[in-house]
Amino acid sequence: MAGMGISLRELDPRDRYKLLCGVIVPRPIALVTTLDENGAVNAAPFSFFNVFSESPALIVLGLQHKPDHSPKDTTRNIHRDGEFVVHMVDEALSGAMNDCAVDFPSGDSEVAATGLATLASVDVKVPRLAAAPFALECRRHLVLNFSPDRELLIGEVLRVHAREGLVDEANMYVDLDAYRPIGRMFGNLYTTQRDTFALSRESHAQWLARTQELKDA
Numbered sequence: 001m002a003g004m005g006i007s008l009r010e011l012d013p014r015d016r017y018k019l020l021c022g023v024i025v026p027r028p029i030a031l032v033t034t035l036d037e038n039g040a041v042n043a044a045p046f047s048f049f050n051v052f053s054e055s056p057a058l059i060v061l062g063l064q065h066k067p068d069h070s071p072k073d074t075t076r077n078i079h080r081d082g083e084f085v086v087h088m089v090d091e092a093l094s095g096a097m098n099d100c101a102v103d104f105p106s107g108d109s110e111v112a113a114t115g116l117a118t119l120a121s122v123d124v125k126v127p128r129l130a131a132a133p134f135a136l137e138c139r140r141h142l143v144l145n146f147s148p149d150r151e152l153l154i155g156e157v158l159r160v161h162a163r164e165g166l167v168d169e170a171n172m173y174v175d176l177d178a179y180r181p182i183g184r185m186f187g188n189l190y191t192t193q194r195d196t197f198a199l200s201r202e203s204h205a206q207w208l209a210r211t212q213e214l215k216d217a
């Protein structure tokens with residue numbers, strides 16, 4: 001009926017997923033490395049991902065189980081040792097990120113399969129990807145289960161590695177033109193972040209002064 005909106009509880013989960021992922025865009029992509037029990041480096045992308053706090057420094061990942069209800073390798077590995085590295089994805093890394101979403105058999109390393117080079121991390125045992133613009137060494141902080149198939153992982157960011165030339169550490173300014181991050185739209189659609197614009201934040205006094213000037217003009 002017109003004006004009633006779409007009741008999410010009445011949608012089947014697939015349509016709910018399509019609608020929410022089509023509406024809440026773009027979403028950043030975390031390409032997450034973990035270590036399996038044999039020391040193989042696992043990598044997989046997650047776009048139910050964001051930062052939500054700086055004190056403490058926390059990020060969230062939405063981990064969905066596989067269709068057979070077993071946890072994904074990433075989830076299993078983080079349950080076991082609590083450590084992971086989140087890599088931000090730039091335009092150059094997008095193809096490898098997509099390859100890492102292939103459902104390789106458990107135990108097969110996406111990193112070995114795709115030929116991605118790794119570097120040692122400092123605060124966690126999990127290696128990081130050399131090609132990533134940013135690598136965030138993380139430790140599990142809290143896991144919340146919302147259904148048998150869905151958990152929200154909250155991780156603390158312990159350390160950030162930045163590719164040369166991306167961060168001015170004097171003021172922590174990130175050079176977006178050099179970074180070239182991608183975002184996920186929905187399905188297999190992605191977006192670049194090249195077309196940005198600025199809006200300055202005003203105090204109430206500044207807002208009153210500006211709107212008064214407009215009225216007086």
Ligand SMILES: Cc1cc2nc3c(=O)[nH]c(=O)nc-3n(C[C@H](O)[C@H](O)[C@H](O)COP(=O)(O)O)c2cc1C
Nearest residue numbers: 044045046047048062063064072073074101102103
């Ligand atoms: C761009 C992109 C975003 C994804 N986001 C998620 C996500 O947020 N949560 C999730 O459970 N799976 C997500 N996936 C699917 C996983 O990457 C995929 O199931 C992967 O094979 C899991 O690998 P693993 O078993 O090695 O952990 C995403 C895939 C792509 C390509």
